Amino acid sequence: MKIGFGSDHGGYNLKCEIIEHLAKKGIDCIDFGADDAVQSVDYPIYGQRVAEAVAAKDVDCGIVCCGTGIGISLAANKVPGIRCAVVSDTFSAKMSKAHNNANMLSLGERVLGRGLALEIVDAWLETEFEGGRHQKRVDLISAVEEKYNK
Ligand code: RB5
Numbered sequence: 001m002k003i004g005f006g007s008d009h010g011g012y013n014l015k016c017e018i019i020e021h022l023a024k025k026g027i028d029c030i031d032f033g034a035d036d037a038v039q040s041v042d043y044p045i046y047g048q049r050v051a052e053a054v055a056a057k058d059v060d061c062g063i064v065c066c067g068t069g070i071g072i073s074l075a076a077n078k079v080p081g082i083r084c085a086v087v088s089d090t091f092s093a094k095m096s097k098a099h100n101n102a103n104m105l106s107l108g109e110r111v112l113g114r115g116l117a118l119e120i121v122d123a124w125l126e127t128e129f130e131g132g133r134h135q136k137r138v139d140l141i142s143a144v145e146e147k148y149n150k
Contacts, residue, residue: 001125002028004059006046007109008072011065012037014109014117018063021118022125030059047075047084047106054103055081062104063121069108076104080145083138088112090123097127099134100141 003022007015012034019029032049034041043066050062062084066072069086076084084104085096088111096102105124107117 001061002030002059004030004032004050004053004062005064006032006034006050006062006072007065008034008041008043008046008067009037009039010043010067011069011072011107011109014107014112014114015063015065017114018065018107018117018121021121043072044075047072048079051076051079051082051084051104055079061125064104064106065109066106067108067110069106069111073104073106076106080149081142083141087120087124089116090119093120093124094127097124098130099137101129101134101138 005015005019019031023029032053033046047064050064053059054062064072064076073084073086076082082104083100083102084106085100085102086106087093087096107120
């Protein structure tokens with residue numbers, strides 16, 4: 001599995017912790033920046049980069065981090081085909097995959113401790129989309145996107 005990563009300065013340290021955790025499991029982790037926690041940078045740039053890699057299928061899915069997880073997810077969700085879920089608990093992490101087929105996960109470094117963040121990542125990666133009635137609803141999300149992207 002190949003996962004794209006992105007963060008701003010506010011999510012940089014958490015991103016590095018997640019990459020270290022997943023690399024130990026043999027997962028191919030591609031980091032689209034930012035490159036440190038010191039230089040103040042703009043989260044939309046990194047949300048867009050990862051989202052475009054996911055949409056292009058250059059990576060299987062994306063994980064992004066900023067201070068809250070909110071700003072970078074909002075930017076990612078502007079890229080057609082992206083369903084980026086901001087999550088702060090393991091139940092929502094599982095549901096975002098099982099019911100919403102989220103192809104990106106967004107986490108807030110200033111919200112979550114390391115232990116919970118890694119549990120959320122594992123829960124999200126281990127959960128499969130259930131399909132069935134949920135596929136129709138995901139298709140309806142795509143239909144909203146198509147209506148406004150004409
Ligand atoms: C940066 O200070 C902060 O605004 C950013 O990391 C994020 O929390 C935005 O949603």
